[in-house]
Amino acid sequence: MLVALNQADELVTLRSHDQARQLFGQSFRCPACKGELRIKNGAQLIAHFAHKDNACNASSEPESETHLAGKWWLAKFGEQLGDQVALETYYPQIQQRADVVWEHHGRSRVLEFQCSGISPERLRVRTAGYQSLGLEVVWIAGPAYITRWPGGKQARFVQWSKNAGFHLWQLNPQSKVLTRLQLIGPAIVETDYRQGLPPQTRRREYIEPLASRAKAIQLALVHRAPAVMKLQAQASAQGRNLAGAPWLIHMQLRHLPGLDAPEWAMRAAWLLTFQAQPIKKAAEAAFWRQYSSVRAPQLPEGQLQSSIRRQWLEVLNHAGLLQETATGWQWLRVPQWYQTIDEKLQALGQARQG
Ligand SMILES: [Zn+2]
Known part of the structure; x- marks a missing residue:
């Protein structure tokens, strides 16, 4: 987690190892379950909060370096697009914590970056939760879900829109590329989004004699x-x-x-x-x-x-x-x-x- 409540009940976003060092010794709580948190500030991982002893069900997955890096990537990218960006917004009515929320002209879009396993059923329930609040949600598949041609494992991420047809999103924080894959019959049209660069589109054909x-x-x-x-x-x-x-x-x-x-x-x-x-x-x-x-x-x-x-x-x-x-x-x-x-x-x- 990157966002926690401090002793004054204010939300604090952990942005750097330096900041984490300064905050060390203060006490923090989870905005969702109110459980006690500790600051993790090792050399390898991005600085983050972790629950001290209880498990927390507000998020759709346990924290990992890839997940942390992906959230930061999406936050930064949203800012570059000119959106208002919030990390880890917690919605108490549905007890769900969104990874990242982009807001544009009053329209909120929840981004869920999924790195660990999630069942189609759990994904359905979480999607319905956001929709019950009138929020649009976009699931973004993490590296574990990235394959050359989307199959049964990727189907849980497939959505449909009037403009893009059947499509899914994937993000690889290591190579810093967000990709939209449009499934159009014998081809996939991939559009890569990189920070600070124009999107790039290419087409791949399904070739099987x-x-x-x-x-x-x-x-x-x-x-x-x-x-x-x-x-x-x-x-x-x-x-x-x-x-x-x-x-x-x-x-x-x-x-x-x-x-x-x-x-x-x-x-x-x-x-x-x-x-x-x-x-x-x-x-x-x-x-x-x-x-x-x-x-x-x-x-x-x-x-x-x-x-x-x-x-x-x-x-x-x-x-x-x-x-x-x-x-x-x-x-x-x-x-x-x-x-x-x-x-x-x-x-x-x-x-x-x-
Ligand atoms: Zn919690």
């Missing part, structure tokens, strides 16, 4: 992955082989993390559900409700599903397979299933030569 995607299903079948075996049972009942599922299930994926099944598997299940009949709107809508986005607690339930659904219907429409009717859709042509993975791969090769 179609053949590898198809082979991954075959491999999951060989390893008898439970979710895949369930789909395979459904396919077998219709005389089909999951490894030979139509190529369309791999194409133009949204690559959004946070749902409890891979995108290709949802598409395969969709085909197995609807391929043999005209598609009724109500049944189609109900289909997507079997999936949960509990791992992406900052998004309203159903938002990921509907984005993935929209993309899938577009792929089908684009391929000229469906025609919309008053009550749903009818098939113009049914996508082709293959007997085996080899036959499927062969068809891909032929399509490319043709």
Whole structure:
């Protein structure tokens, strides 16, 4: 912690090792739980306060050097942007302490810099707490959460806005870069923010050959992955082989993390559900409700599903397979299933030569 109450009940922000030396010997209390604090002023860590003996639940994580450095970085960056900045604002109504708050034209934005583990459920509860006070909250993933391509572990940080679409934030205090990652289908657009420099944007593509995607299903079948075996049972009942599922299930994926099944598997299940009949709107809508986005607690339930659904219907429409009717859709042509993975791969090769 960087902010504490002194004996006169005033808030004191610990800004330097020098200041910490001067304050040594005075007594301080936690603004949230009122527990006694001590000053930690070692050579390695940023000067900070720590609880003497009690644990404190106001913050979303225990203090660490990375977390301390990140809070200072965000405070300084907010000041450079011209915002009013407060460190560790405590909201007694919800018993939560925000890492950093930026205020601009009366609009407060809570920044939570998350370095240690936090469950999607806890993140959801803390987000709801801030929202109950009318505060916007932005979660920023720390180094432990930074990977090349966001997956299930990063889904808890994914949020959506009209301007940026699906995106998440990450901060590495060591390299002093705050990054926004926008997830837009086969690409990620990354915008880096450094103090005192203009933002820099670059684009990365998701590169995975179609053949590898198809082979991954075959491999999951060989390893008898439970979710895949369930789909395979459904396919077998219709005389089909999951490894030979139509190529369309791999194409133009949204690559959004946070749902409890891979995108290709949802598409395969969709085909197995609807391929043999005209598609009724109500049944189609109900289909997507079997999936949960509990791992992406900052998004309203159903938002990921509907984005993935929209993309899938577009792929089908684009391929000229469906025609919309008053009550749903009818098939113009049914996508082709293959007997085996080899036959499927062969068809891909032929399509490319043709
Ligand atoms: Zn406390």
